[in-house]
């Protein structure tokens with residue numbers, strides 16, 4: 001709205017209104033004068049009677065320019081629609097195609113893109129003949145490769161976003177993902193591009209008609225009028241300049257429309273964005289009352305021991321994930337990881353950056369796609385074999401029983417959809433709830449994670465939430481029903497320490513109310529050991545240790561784990577001395593327990609500087 005009230009927005013609206021009025025009323029107001037011949041008035045100069053003069057049959061050129069508005073705009077909009085529609089269709093098709101057909105299609109489009117558009121137009125004109133319709137088809141079709149490239153690039157980048165991954169976890173098929181999650185998020189730049197290409201198309205028409213390849217007599221558009229007037233440029237310049245001015249004006253209006261649309265956030269596309277997100281809002285489990293039973297690291301609650309929880313709910317055995325190394329081979333990033341999560345168990349995965357934590361979690365959720373090459377002896381969620389093709393029913397089950405909370409809540413919520421739409425989608429599509437019931441559940445979901453005025457906030461877009469609120473909303477989506485497993489990949493990394501604590505408390509509270517198992521990924525061994533029953537330590541793509549969180553200090557044997565622990569200050573730490581560091585996976589000193597840390601280099605933070613984000617069993 002703001003943008004529409006900007007000078008560019010106001011000018012664009014007024015210009016569009018004027019063009020529209022001319023297109024609608026032009027033929028009625030000036031049609032007769034435009035075709036009336038008066039031999040006595042042939043080649044009358046521009047003046048008060050004939051603003052742009054007359055042509056060789058004595059017809060009023062100004063009246064012809066005004067009357068030509070309708071045909072000129074219709075042809076321009078028609079060709080633009082063909083170019084944009086075709087580009088969207090081919091670009092989106094390319095995104096969902098398998099690798100090699102996709103590459104082939106994009107290659108063809110790139111070839112056509114490199115081909116001069118005027119030659120393409122001439123080629124099509126030869127096929128369809130030099131008619132107005134032929135010119136429209138020719139210009140429209142020659143615009144498709146350009147638009148295809150744009151749509152493909154935009155869609156490919158959006159399809160990497162966490163909210164699209166989350167939609168896939170929730171069982172959304174490729175068509176649904178395209179139309180509900182990708183298209184609304186690329187619609188804005190597409191509209192801008194469509195407006196900008198309308199002005200180019202207008203010029204292309206003028207050029208074609210000027211060359212005698214476009215509109216043919218007795219029809220006339222602005223380009224043809226320039227063509228007719230240019231022969232008398234020296235005796236009556238306005239005969240060519242007049243239609244030229246109108247073309248420049250219309251081109252300017254289209255450019256201003258593009259300018260006014262630029263930077264408008266996705267919420268302006270309510271009509272386009274018909275959809276929702278796909279985390280996990282299953283089941284009919286009652287939501288926890290706000291503030292009830294909070295626990296977790298922040299509130300000093302007991303995380304509970306692993307106990308005997310029966311057979312694993314989710315499991316990978318000998319999981320390997322590899323990527324092409326660019327030289328025809330593969331490089332393994334996850335190397336034989338085995339991990340089982342039992343019902344209700346809270347498992348933490350810690351490890352240095354690049355150790356394969358996220359890949360393991362994504363493989364556990366069945367989220368890895370090409371170019372990742374995944375193999376495992378076992379990879380299952382409950383009785384669902386994640387290595388076998390999933391039926392629709394199994395995808396739906398995965399979508400409602402498995403929740404994924406991503407690291408960055410800004411990228412994991414769809415910016416084009418309101419929070420309410422995203423929270424109600426799974427209830428409505430997977431659980432078949434009515435709109436009002438789904439909204440009630442969504443309100444309860446936001447309330448459960450401590451969002452004030454939840455009913456009002458349902459109408460907000462993600463950018464209207466703070467970082468902590470977005471992450472709470474994300475957790476609310478994953479937890480308001482009864483998910484059986486929630487995978488949280490560094491859910492608090494993007495948040496400050498106070499908000500981290502609140503978010504973890506929310507996660508803990510919701511976990512208790514639903515008894516879902518949790519896999520929590522973090523760099524922070526203190527946070528994980530305070531929150532989880534079990535801590536799995538990863539290094540270089542392997543699990544190096546699997547420890548009881550309550551006794552991590554005594555049980556840790558691997559040098560890397562001992563190094564991580566040694567780097568944490570405790571009550572006995574000498575706060576006047578720097579903290580030790582982990583060097584190449586081995587602690588600079590092994591102070592367990594009561595050992596003497598080596599004095600690190602100057603500049604290394606001291607125990608006083610260490611900031612802890614949660615309570616710890618350490």
Ligand SMILES: Nc1ncnc2c1ncn2[C@@H]1O[C@H](COP(=O)(O)OP(=O)(O)OP(=O)(O)O)[C@@H](O)[C@H]1O
Nearest residue numbers: 323333351352353354355356357358359360372523
């Ligand atoms: N799509 C990909 N293509 C190639 N290599 C990848 C891809 N995704 C991940 N990797 C590599 O796999 C390794 C493990 O990545 P992963 O994201 O699992 O690490 P991580 O332990 O989660 O790290 P962080 O804590 O920094 O998120 C890294 O070396 C990473 O560069």
